[in-house]
Structures are given as C-alpha cells and as structure tokens.
Amino acid sequence: MSTREISKLLFTTVYPLYVQKAERKNRTKEEVDTIICWLTGYSRAQLNHHTAVIIDFQRFFDQAPAIHPNSSQIKGVVCGIRVEDIQDPITQKIRYLDKLIDELAKGRPMDKILRQ
Template identity: 70%
Template sequence: MHKHRIFAIKFASVYPLYVQKAERKNRTKKEVDQIICWLTGYDQAGLQRQIGQENDIETFFAQAPAMHPNSSLIRGVVCGIRVEDIEDPLMRKIRYLDKLIDELAKGKAMEKILRQ
C-alpha cells in the first residue's frame, strides 16, 4: 500500500505552523495545545516530549494515548476533501487536526471546536 509522504514529516516541523496560523488570527499557542491534547489524549508534557523527540506524524498519532471519542463528530472540508469521507485512518486523524486548527483560526468558540 502507498504511504503518503505527509506521514513522514516531523510533527515538530508542523506544530509551529499550527501555532502561527492561530496567532495570526489572535488565538494562542495554549489554545492550539488544548486542541491537540483534546484530540490525541496527550497531556502537555507528552505533547512537548513528542515535539522534542521530533517524531514523524505517523509516530505522533500511533503513540497518542487515545483519540477523543467525539473526534468522529468532526465534519467539514479540508483541502477540498470532506474529512468524514477520508478512508485512511491516519490521514483522517491528520485532517481532523487540520480542521480543528482551521476552526480556531476562524474564531470559533473552544466549546464548539472541542465538540462539547
């Protein structure tokens, strides 16, 4: 099976881009971290450890303690593709995170982003 090249990108290289996107829209790094921790089950120390270890995105998600049970409620379009229609489980998780960061940058309330 073909492995998408995004799986090999270091999470530590993508993370600052998420933070920059949020900060450009007057949101915070803390909010980005909250979203990532909510989705993946990492605590703050675990997230920082993953960034420090420079694991690739595939490893980052493989080692995630637990995807949030409400992550299946994430719907919408990222990069022209509906996230709920993505077949590959890893790619779907990546796009879930992209979608949540997009919602943060668009000014959505945290309660709605975190599907509470």
Template identity: 75%
Template sequence: MATRDISKILFTAVYPLYVQKAERKGRTQEEVNTIICWLTGYSREQLGQRTKVEINFQDFFSQAPSIHPNISLITGLVCGVRVEDLQDPITYRVRCLDKLIDELAKGKNLEKILRQ
C-alpha cells in the same frame, strides 16, 4: 505528480505552523495545545516532549494515549477534501487536527471546536 504520504510528514515541523496560524488570528499556543491534547489524549507534558523531538504524524498518532471518541463529529472540508470521507486512519486524524486548527483560526469558540 506523486502525492506525499502525509503520515511521514514531521509533526515537529507542522506544530509551529499550527501555532503561527492561530497567533496570526489572535489565538494562543495554549489553545492549540488544548486542541491537540483533547484529540490525542496527550498530557501537556507529553505534548511538550513530542514538540522537541523529530516525530512524524504516523508515530505521533500511533503513540497517542487515546484518540477522543468525538473525533467522528469532526466534519467538513480541509484542503478540498471532505474529512469524513477519508479512509486512511492517519490521514483522517491529521486532517481532523487540521480542521480543528482551522476552526480556531476562524474564531470559533473553543468549546464548539472540542465538540462539547
């Protein structure tokens, strides 16, 4: 079975799933946005624009103003894969974002999620 190139998946399609996952666990869209803005350097306005147009993860991360320098502190398993072992930069960034959203949904404190 062929694996799907994660960089081609639409961020626009996944973003609402991130929000739904967080809200099911009593967290907020605002917290999801805080995490995404922290990781990518997008402003709230820029993120809002990106959620309204079809943009894949490749372009979403390529256009990001600045990837947070503490991204290297994000470790652990996502979808059975150790995040820190990923070699492809886009896959690594997507899985780091997945990991942060997972931590939010599990009730972790936002300051700890943001590695502050």
C-alpha cells in the same frame, strides 16, 4: 499529497505552523495545545516532549494515548476533501487536526471546537 507522504510529515515541523496560524488570528499556543491534547489524549507534558523531538505524524498518532471519541463529529473540508470521507485512519486524524486548527483560526469558540 499521498497518504504515505502526509503520514511522513514531521509533526515537529508542522506544530509551529499551527501555532503561527493561530497567533496570526489572535488565538494562543495554549489553545492549540488544548486542541491537540483533546484530540490525541496526550498530556501537556507528553505534547511538550513530542514538540521537542523529531517525530512524524504516523508515530505521533500511533503513540497517542486515546483519540477522543467525539472526533467522529469533526466534519468539513480540508484541502478540498471531506474529512469524514477519508479512508486512511492516519490521514483522517491529521486532517481532523488541520480542521480543528482551521476552526480555531476562524474564531470558533473552544467549546464548539472541542465538540462539547
């Protein structure tokens, strides 16, 4: 998927898939929300707003209050590509989020997911 295509995906559509993936592995929506808020700086209320309106990933990340400074510690492979090597900033942030949700689904403890 090209950079342009991935940034135009609707966060509103993908968010429930993140929650479903977590819940299938006995994790919770609250944990998904914690991860998203940690990465983006959104409050729970702001996140709830963004899950209720139609917004693509480009705008979702452009409007984010502050990407967490420890996000650069997110390493690994998503869809066969190392997230730390992605050049496009929006694509990298989307893949950071994908990687964090993958870690949650694999049972990794929250303190490690949140790079604490």
